[in-house]
Each structure stands twice: as structure tokens, then as C-alpha cells.
Amino acid sequence: MATYILRRLIQTLGVVILLSYVCFYLMTLMPGDPVELMISSNPKITSEDVARLRSLYGLDQPAYKRYLNWVSQISSGDLGHSRTYRVPVSELLGPRLWNTFYLSMLALTFSILVALPIGVYTALNPGSRMDSIVSMLTFFGISMPSFLLALILIIIFAVQLNWLPAGGTETIGADNTGLAGILDRAKYLILPVLSLSLQSIGSFVRYARGSMLDVLRQDYVRTAKAKGLSYHVVIWKHAFRNALIPIITIIALSLSSVFSGALLTETVFAYQGVGKLVYDSIMGNDFNVAMVSFIISVSMVLLMNLIADILYGFVDPRISYQ
Amino acid sequence: MNQQTQDQQNIQSMEQAQPLWKMILTQFSEHKMAVAGVVIILFFILMALFADLISYASGLHPHRQNVSGRYLLPFTYSEVGSSEKETAVENWINQNTEVAAQLQAEIVGKNLLSVSEEDALYELALMPKEEGQEILKQIETVPSSFNQMLSDFKKFHPFGTDEVGRDVFIRLIYGARVSIGVGILSTVVAALIGLLIGSLAGFYGGWIDSLLMRLTDALLSLPLIPVMIVIAAVDLQKVPVLADFVGSGYESIIKMVLIICLFSWMTVARLVRGSILSLKEREFILAARTLGCQDHTIIFRHLFPNVVGPMLVSLTLGVGSSIIFEAALSFLGLGIMPPMASWGNMLTNAQEVIYKNVWLTILPGLMILLTVVSFNFMGDGLQSAVDPKSIKR
Numbered sequence: 001m002a003t004y005i006l007r008r009l010i011q012t013l014g015v016v017i018l019l020s021y022v023c024f025y026l027m028t029l030m031p032g033d034p035v036e037l038m039i040s041s042n043p044k045i046t047s048e049d050v051a052r053l054r055s056l057y058g059l060d061q062p063a064y065k066r067y068l069n070w071v072s073q074i075s076s077g078d079l080g081h082s083r084t085y086r087v088p089v090s091e092l093l094g095p096r097l098w099n100t101f102y103l104s105m106l107a108l109t110f111s112i113l114v115a116l117p118i119g120v121y122t123a124l125n126p127g128s129r130m131d132s133i134v135s136m137l138t139f140f141g142i143s144m145p146s147f148l149l150a151l152i153l154i155i156i157f158a159v160q161l162n163w164l165p166a167g168g169t170e171t172i173g174a175d176n177t178g179l180a181g182i183l184d185r186a187k188y189l190i191l192p193v194l195s196l197s198l199q200s201i202g203s204f205v206r207y208a209r210g211s212m213l214d215v216l217r218q219d220y221v222r223t224a225k226a227k228g229l230s231y232h233v234v235i236w237k238h239a240f241r242n243a244l245i246p247i248i249t250i251i252a253l254s255l256s257s258v259f260s261g262a263l264l265t266e267t268v269f270a271y272q273g274v275g276k277l278v279y280d281s282i283m284g285n286d287f288n289v290a291m292v293s294f295i296i297s298v299s300m301v302l303l304m305n306l307i308a309d310i311l312y313g314f315v316d317p318r319i320s321y322q
Numbered sequence: 323m324n325q326q327t328q329d330q331q332n333i334q335s336m337e338q339a340q341p342l343w344k345m346i347l348t349q350f351s352e353h354k355m356a357v358a359g360v361v362i363i364l365f366f367i368l369m370a371l372f373a374d375l376i377s378y379a380s381g382l383h384p385h386r387q388n389v390s391g392r393y394l395l396p397f398t399y400s401e402v403g404s405s406e407k408e409t410a411v412e413n414w415i416n417q418n419t420e421v422a423a424q425l426q427a428e429i430v431g432k433n434l435l436s437v438s439e440e441d442a443l444y445e446l447a448l449m450p451k452e453e454g455q456e457i458l459k460q461i462e463t464v465p466s467s468f469n470q471m472l473s474d475f476k477k478f479h480p481f482g483t484d485e486v487g488r489d490v491f492i493r494l495i496y497g498a499r500v501s502i503g504v505g506i507l508s509t510v511v512a513a514l515i516g517l518l519i520g521s522l523a524g525f526y527g528g529w530i531d532s533l534l535m536r537l538t539d540a541l542l543s544l545p546l547i548p549v550m551i552v553i554a555a556v557d558l559q560k561v562p563v564l565a566d567f568v569g570s571g572y573e574s575i576i577k578m579v580l581i582i583c584l585f586s587w588m589t590v591a592r593l594v595r596g597s598i599l600s601l602k603e604r605e606f607i608l609a610a611r612t613l614g615c616q617d618h619t620i621i622f623r624h625l626f627p628n629v630v631g632p633m634l635v636s637l638t639l640g641v642g643s644s645i646i647f648e649a650a651l652s653f654l655g656l657g658i659m660p661p662m663a664s665w666g667n668m669l670t671n672a673q674e675v676i677y678k679n680v681w682l683t684i685l686p687g688l689m690i691l692l693t694v695v696s697f698n699f700m701g702d703g704l705q706s707a708v709d710p711k712s713i714k715r
Contacts, residue, residue: 015540023552031557139355139702143694145646147653148687151672155680167673260547264650268673278548279654282555294548301545 005310012302020295024067027287035059070291080288084281089292093274097296099169100266100273104258106189107196112251115201119208119247120240126213134205141202146261150195150268157191164191167270188271196265200254207250212243245316252308256301342627349707356703359696366693370498377492381473384496385661388477388487393679396482396490402475407447414471415443421465428461447472482681485671490682493663494689500664502693504575505645508582512644513637515583516590523591524598535595538588546585547650553581554656574659578651582644589636597629631708638701642694649690665690 035053039045054060058069073080079089122131158166164187165171171184215221216239224238263275270276274297281289351357369376377383391400402410415422426439429446434457437445446454454472458464481490523534558564558573564580567573601607601624610624645665651657652666660667668686675682 011536011540015543019544019549026552026556029556029560031559136355139698140691140695143642143698144691145649145694147650148669148690151669151676151683151687154673155676155683159676159680256543256545260545263545263547263551264654267654275548279551282551283655290552294552297548298545302543305543 001313005306008306008309012299012306015302016295016299019298020071020291021064021067023294024070024291025063027290028063028066030282030285074292079292082281082286082289084284084286084289089288092277092289093293093296096272096274096277096293097300099271100259100262100275100297102185103189103192103196103266103271103273104255104262106193107262108200108251108255108258110193111197111200111204114197115204116208116247119205120212120235120243122205123209123212123216123243124235138202138205141198142206144198144202145264146195146199147264147268149198150191150265153191153195154268164188167268169270169272188269192265192269192271195268196258196261199261200258203254204247204250208243208247211246212239215239215243218242245312248308248315249312252305252312255304255308259297259301346631346707350703353699353703353706355699359699359703362692362696363700366498366502366689369495370502373492373495373499376495380492382477382479382489382492384488384492384663386488388483391477391479391483391487392485393675393682394479394483394487395679396480396681398479398482400477400479400483400487404448407475408444410471410475411443411447414468418465418467421468425461425465425468429457432460434460443468447475481685482679484668484682485675485678490668490685493668494665494685497663497665497668497686498689500575500658500662501645501648501666501690504578504582504648504658504664505641505693505697508579508644508648509586509637509640511579512583512586512640513590513633516587517594517633519587520591520594521598524595524602531595534591538591541585542588544585546647550581550585550647550651551654551656553584554578554651571662574657574662578648578657581651582647586640586644586647589640590633593632593636594629597632598625601625601628631704635701635705635708638697638704642697642701645690645694645697 035050035057038053039050051060058066061069079093081087082089082092085092118134122128122134125131154166157164168188169185170181170188221234221239224234229238259275262273263279265271266273266276267279274293277289277293278297280286281293388400388402388406390403390406394400422443423439426442429435429442430437430439435442435445446457458469458472477489479489479491481494484490484493519534519538523531554577558568558577564573564576567576607620607624610620615624648657648664649666649669652664653669653672655667655670658664658667660670665686669683672683
């Protein structure tokens, strides 16, 4: 077990390092490096100034040297400054990470709470009218891009009905402490959570139904019924607990897609999460912020995948990590 | 008696050997939603193929802007502003001086308009379309280019216009070309990459297998949208090979296809590797080998038909997700670049324009949703059709 975790950790670290270099290299290929931006903002700049600025920022060095410089700077604890927000990156990142964490965890919890009962119910009544309606709806749920659903929700609930805010994280200038603060945040979270969870609800329902149907066909369920156990005990103790194993895998695997979706949802709703930070900083040529927020968010997803894999071993005792 | 003969016929037809594709087709046509999906997809593809013809027939142009006809609702008419009309008439007169003089003389000569000869055509262009048509009817030969210009001044917009006055209907049709085209092209290329990598890993095993599969797993675990955004933001002019495409007008399409390919070959690769690993051990492969079949016979006659079914399914489902990726990146302003229309980039300004005209968001969104649902239903139908366990005979 320990060696398995260690091996996976090293692999994850390898992916992160490789990805950070690729990302760093790609950033050098993006339009507008810091000096180019200074040139465009100051027409009187001379070519000697440009050359001096380039060597000052180290832009005349090859990409791998700049990458190594950047890594040594990061590892000494200095994440750099944001050009757009004029604050240290570390100050910017903390609240953003929490916002995204709330959003994705709420969406994930919401989709599990909605999807599991529906999945189990349709599996217990296969072929019923409800079953075919649900399978139709899940199909549309899976095919619906999250940003599209977000736009439609804004049109209905913010523009037409004017019930909920069209975007933002919290009411600016309002008292954000205690219960009032939580309720205020909740108002801004309803639409993003709804739009982010629909796709995962669709896929969770399908997996829950499939896995439950599969388990109900097993010999041990028949044995339990033959023993004369009550319906409830058979369904919940024998069938459901075993059906959960593949469902947990799917939930763990969907973490990265929830995070991907979160970037789009945050952008549509102007929700101040780390996904919006990644997008905004790339669009605004804010390289320090872009690199750090991108690497941190990707590493978080990879780490969560790893944790899910390890937890999986506790849920299913048949799995051994060799 | 009648019942009996029918039964006999049924039994006879069941005893006849059917080719595999026929069985798959029968099975597929039983999935009603899948058939509906195919019909919708074919309709959209035909629409995309005949986009130029539709544009010609309707007189609508995907890039033509009109400042005085912005945010129009569906089923409305737009009219260009008077200053644009005047410039257009001036240009026309300069291009066709003789014809114009003739026309002007005729209008004033027949006393249809009580203005000087120089102003006649301008006056004609500025008045409402119906009145103008009335006057032109009384003239024997109206030059077709003049008529064309007049009819360009007033347009019917079945789906309204967008924030710069472009017609939404024709942009949706040209958008179908880009969106479905990018979706299909990138999925096919990704499937070929996946086929290559999956079969390499499956055939050779050993370190090649573990290297390729580590790569596949690593790519699968990444949150794709953030990674795609980083790549999509790259300036093509700074990339050696791709810089040649800059300025050809297609660079954003090429970039889009490349990015989507890069991140969608993994499912096919895993599928192919898995099938090959399990097929290698099966009896019919052993039998073929014992009979002395050569490697390429085994690959093409025995392995390939067994892999092609599941691959077709994942290809169809892949087109749906490629269309979503294209739409998402274009929506963020990193995909297909305007003026070229794609369903995704028609949504780019959606957050602002929903306050002015909700159709600008709903219509492209509906097209994306319909297409993706259709491809997914088609994939679902194919899945149950090619699965030998589910074939009912």
C-alpha cells in the first residue's frame, strides 16, 4: 500500500513538473510578452531601452533557463506579483481557491444527492414510464454544454424573472459576516451550482442505474431473497452497498471534468474562482498569475484523483495495491 | 392457415444467413431516437454543404454588417441607412455611367419622379421599397445590377440580426459548416492517432505499452478546458510550422482541430489496446494462426472487424464532445475567429446581448444542443447495434 501511494505520488509529481514546463514554454509563445506590452504603452521607447529591458527581465535567455529561474524563485516561496491586480500572487490565490472549492464541492454533492435516488429508483423499475423519461432527460443532460445551460439559466432566472443575480460572487459593499453573509453567498451560488451539476447528474444517474441493475442480477442477491430477508434489507444492505463501488469510481473520475466545467461556469457567471483567474490572467497576459494558478489548480485535480484511487481500496476490499 | 404460412415465412427468413451489416442496420433502425438523430445530422450536413446556394437564393450574406439594423428580432425586415444607400447609388452610377444616364433620363422623361435627372436614382433608392418597385415596373428595361442593389437595401431576417446587424439565419448555416466540420475532422484524426497508439501498445506490450499507457492516463486525468485554453492562447506566428498558415483565413480552424485532436485520442487508444489484448488470446485467432494465416491476414480479417464496431461507436460519441469543445473555446474567444461564423463564437458576447435580444443566445445554443444530442443518440443506437450480445434474431 505504502509503495503504491509513493509510486503514484512520484508519477503525479512527474506529470506536474512536465506540465509546468510545457505550460511555461507555451506562455512564451503567447502574443505580447511584458516588454512588448511596455513598448505599446510607451511610444517614445528606444531600441536600446527595449534591449536593456529584455535582459533585465531575462527575456533574451532561452526558455529552459528562464524556466529554471522561475522554478528557483517559486521554491524560495516568492510567487511573484500580479501585473493586473498589483498584489502578490499568493494573496490573490487563496480566496479564489476557496471559491472554486465551494462551487465544485456543492455541485458534486448536489449531483450525487439528486442522481443516486433517481438511479436506484429507475433500476428497481426498469422499463417503466418513469425509467424512459429519466433516460431521455439524462441524455439531454449529458449532451448539454455547461456554459450553454448557464446562459439559459441567466436568461430565465436573472433577465426574465429577475429572481437571482446574473453573476458575481457576493454583493459588493454588503455586510458579509454571519448568517446574512452566508445567505448572500448562497444567492450567488444557486445558478452556477445548477449549471455545473446537470452534466454530472446525467452521467451519475446512468452509472447508478447500470451498476444497480448489474448487482440485482447477482447470485448473492437471489440468495438473500431466497433466505426470506425483507425487501429493504436486500435492496439497501446487499445490493446498494455493492452497487456503490463503480459509482464511487465514476464520481472520483468526474472531479477533473467538474473542475474543467467550473472554469466555464465561473467565466459565464463572473464568479471569482480560480478557473476565472486562469482564464483572465491568460487573456490579460498576466504570466505570473497564469502559471501559478494553472499549476496549482491542475495539481489539485491530480491529487484529488490520487486520493480517490486510494479511498477506492478501502471501499472495495477485493482490490489490492500491488 | 394464414397465420401458419406467416410463421413459416418468418422461420425461413430467420434460417437464412444475413450479412453482418444488414443485422446491424436492422438493429439500428429499431432505435427510434438514433434514427431521428441520423436524420437531423444529415439535414444539418446538407444545410452546411449547400450554404453558398442558400446564401445566393436568399440574398443574405454571413459577413455583411448593417449598423442601422442591429439586434433585430426574428421575422423582421431591416433597411440600410440613407447615407449607406447614397454611397451605394453613387458607386453604381460611377461603375455604370451610360446605363445610369439612360435610366435617369427615362424616369424623369416619363414624369415618374419630379426631380432633376441627377437626383432621380438617389430619390428612387431612398423611398420605401414598394413605391420604388411601382415606379420601376413602368420602365421597360431595368438593369439587373440596379435591381440587385435595391433589393439589398431591404432584407428579411427569419432569425433576426446580431450586434453588428449580420443576419443570424445565414450565419447559423455557415456556422454549421465550421462547427460540424471541425467536430468530424478532429474526431477522425484523433481516432487515427488513437488507433495507431492503441495498436502499438497492444501488439508490442512491454515498455512501449507501459510508456504509452502512462501518457494516456496522464492526459485523461488532466482538467481539459484549462489546458486547452493555455494551448489555444498561443500565437501561431511564434510556432515554426503553423506560422505558414497565418493569413490563410483557416488558421483558427487548423488550430482548433489540432487542439481537439491532441486531447481526444485517448479513449480510442484505450479501447483499441484493450480489444487487441483480449482478442490476441482468443481461440479464433489461435485457429487462424494454426491454419497458417499471415500476420496481415490476422490483423485485417480477424482483428479489425472486431475492433471497428466499438471504434465506430466511440467515433460518433467523440464528434459530440468535439463540437462541445469547439463551442466552449470559441465562446471564450479562443477558438474560431470572427468574421468566420461558428456556433460557439456566435455566443461570444452572449452575456451582454441577452439583455437586448435573447434569440442571439438561444438559436446557436439550440443548434449545438440538437447536434450533440443527435450524435449521442446515434452513438447509443450504434452501440446496441454492433454489440453481438444485444442482437435479437
